[in-house]
Amino acid sequence: MNDFERMAELLLPDIDKTPDYYEQIYKPRNLPEGARVTRIAPSPTGYLHLGTLFAALVNRITATSTGGVFYTRIEDTDKKREIEGGVEDIISGLDRFGIKIDEGFVSADKQSGEYGPYKQSERAEIYRTYAKSLIKQGLAYPCFCTAEELDEVRKIQEEQKERTGYHGKWAKHRDITFDEVKALIDEGKPYVVRLKSPGSEENRIVFDDTVKGKIEMPENDEDFVILKSDGIPTYHFAHAVDDHLMHTTHVLRGDEWISSVPKHIQLFKLLGFKPPKYGHISPIMKLDNGAKRKISKRKDPEAAVHFFASEGYDSECVIEYLMTIAASDFEDWRRANPDKSYKDFKFNLKKMSVSGALFDSDKLNDVSKTVISKLDSKAVFEKLTDWAKEFDTEFYEILTENPDYTRAMLSIDRDVPKPRKDIAKWSEAKDYFSFFFDKLYTPDFTLPENITPADAAEFLKRYKSVYNVSDDRQQWFDRIKQIAPEIGFAAETKQYKADPESFKGHAGDLSTVLRIAITGRRNTPDLCSIMQVLGYDTCISRIDAAINSL
RNA sequence: GGCCCGGUGGUCAAGAGGCCUAAGACACCGCCCUUUCACGGCGGUAACACGAGUUCGAAUCUCGUCCGGGUCACCA
Numbered sequence: 242m243n244d245f246e247r248m249a250e251l252l253l254p255d256i257d258k259t260p261d262y263y264e265q266i267y268k269p270r271n272l273p274e275g276a277r278v279t280r281i282a283p284s285p286t287g288y289l290h291l292g293t294l295f296a297a298l299v300n301r302i303t304a305t306s307t308g309g310v311f312y313t314r315i316e317d318t319d320k321k322r323e324i325e326g327g328v329e330d331i332i333s334g335l336d337r338f339g340i341k342i343d344e345g346f347v348s349a350d351k352q353s354g355e356y357g358p359y360k361q362s363e364r365a366e367i368y369r370t371y372a373k374s375l376i377k378q379g380l381a382y383p384c385f386c387t388a389e390e391l392d393e394v395r396k397i398q399e400e401q402k403e404r405t406g407y408h409g410k411w412a413k414h415r416d417i418t419f420d421e422v423k424a425l426i427d428e429g430k431p432y433v434v435r436l437k438s439p440g441s442e443e444n445r446i447v448f449d450d451t452v453k454g455k456i457e458m459p460e461n462d463e464d465f466v467i468l469k470s471d472g473i474p475t476y477h478f479a480h481a482v483d484d485h486l487m488h489t490t491h492v493l494r495g496d497e498w499i500s501s502v503p504k505h506i507q508l509f510k511l512l513g514f515k516p517p518k519y520g521h522i523s524p525i526m527k528l529d530n531g532a533k534r535k536i537s538k539r540k541d542p543e544a545a546v547h548f549f550a551s552e553g554y555d556s557e558c559v560i561e562y563l564m565t566i567a568a569s570d571f572e573d574w575r576r577a578n579p580d581k582s583y584k585d586f587k588f589n590l591k592k593m594s595v596s597g598a599l600f601d602s603d604k605l606n607d608v609s610k611t612v613i614s615k616l617d618s619k620a621v622f623e624k625l626t627d628w629a630k631e632f633d634t635e636f637y638e639i640l641t642e643n644p645d646y647t648r649a650m651l652s653i654d655r656d657v658p659k660p661r662k663d664i665a666k667w668s669e670a671k672d673y674f675s676f677f678f679d680k681l682y683t684p685d686f687t688l689p690e691n692i693t694p695a696d697a698a699e700f701l702k703r704y705k706s707v708y709n710v711s712d713d714r715q716q717w718f719d720r721i722k723q724i725a726p727e728i729g730f731a732a733e734t735k736q737y738k739a740d741p742e743s744f745k746g747h748a749g750d751l752s753t754v755l756r757i758a759i760t761g762r763r764n765t766p767d768l769c770s771i772m773q774v775l776g777y778d779t780c781i782s783r784i785d786a787a788i789n790s791l
Numbered sequence: 792g793g794c795c796c797g798g799u800g801g802u803c804a805a806g807a808g809g810c811c812u813a814a815g816a817c818a819c820c821g822c823c824c825u826u827u828c829a830c831g832g833c834g835g836u837a838a839c840a841c842g843a844g845u846u847c848g849a850a851u852c853u854c855g856u857c858c859g860g861g862u863c864a865c866c867a
Contacts, residue, residue: 479867598802604803752827
């Protein structure tokens, strides 16, 4: 045994397997040519946020459109920052947004697939096996520096205007001998395992990022930590081992990782692995006091995906919006394929934006309205009541008190060829539909400026006497047109426009009066339908109330 | 500060040397359609960060400047 081998045995005596063992277990995947294996590797240090969802979507759709596999892996190597329920929130959140997980953590407490375990804390032995192998080859070594020592070195480097970090001549334990290690271990000193980087600042490495294109950087020469003092691997090391063993073909992650690519590539090379393709996704940004910045979990409510749920944004709508950011050609495709699922879209990483997109709630609302307008009243009923049940129980009670009534209400301007685009999120519905429910309705008889209260009252009185609930739309409007000339209004809009001086207004103005009397609004869906749903008695009593208050 | 990445209307973006007098979408405005409200249709305002260079020709290539973002941990 040489010194390196003795060092490896001393440090990791309990490890009796070799990398070969794992290479045998985790065979290459049997997938068709071109199929991409992607993953999302969240760390349960917080709740599912927009950036993670976005990355998950991009990974998912990449796998889907190549007939590949998308899996989840939990990166719980930072026990200090882990939060209760983090895994549950992330996995169930993905599920709520319809991101199907093929493998890995398919639910909070269930792993499936042949490349597991899919939780890093359960893979300790695997990482340690590879680390041991590296030490044996003299490619990694223990470092006994304390945090204080490291700080001091940093200070000196800063004073001397040197590049900071543990590299080259600053790497104190780089050439530590077996005897020295033995002595320190006997003293019970804690240590980390560092990679003995063969790289040099002078050399450049080039890689082809699948979203950003060609990127050139200095080679890594930092002896970065691969095993922390508690024996748990750092992200870098776990990433290399896991993505190799799990046969990930494409690592699509946030672009904050770009700067560590040289470390990763070096690690893959030293470990004898073939590196995956990397694609770095630009973050979703937000405008903050005129400055563009990455959307932040701490400062921005919309960063937590839960925000969308509580606002009542339908998950499908959020995904649809995210797709418009993810792929610049998605909207064109959508126009050509209005009824297909986004999953059928041929996603191309090259069509991703290279710079971060600002989160645009106007756009989200528009996308959302379009998606919801395509839903039939049955679907809307279910989605709306589901939302209300969770976030607005008062509204839920009201909506479900008489389901048929609610369905009839939702059907107006909806189950028709050109549906109305009105609702972007369920939280708007309560106010929007308030006049359908006495418990929510607040009358407001404010008239438009061109109509006098006397005319309005006179019209309503006459209308009341001819009103018939069973009128169809044409008959309904004909009654208004009939009354119009009797009180000085034009029956036809064109008539009025041609000679505005001769009339007080036109039939359309009178329908506005009626709308206000019935709904307290000037903007509503089709009034005739509304009146049918409301029923004769309600309409009459509202008209009476309006007449009395005018 | 070092190292990366980026910069086309308010926003998302198309654009790979001549097809650019720069597409489309959202937002905004106007008009048309219409029984109201919508939907829809048509149109409008509005952009290549700046400066050099290469070229017959630059949004596109090169360099510099400026601006924005990321990263420099025993966090991921």
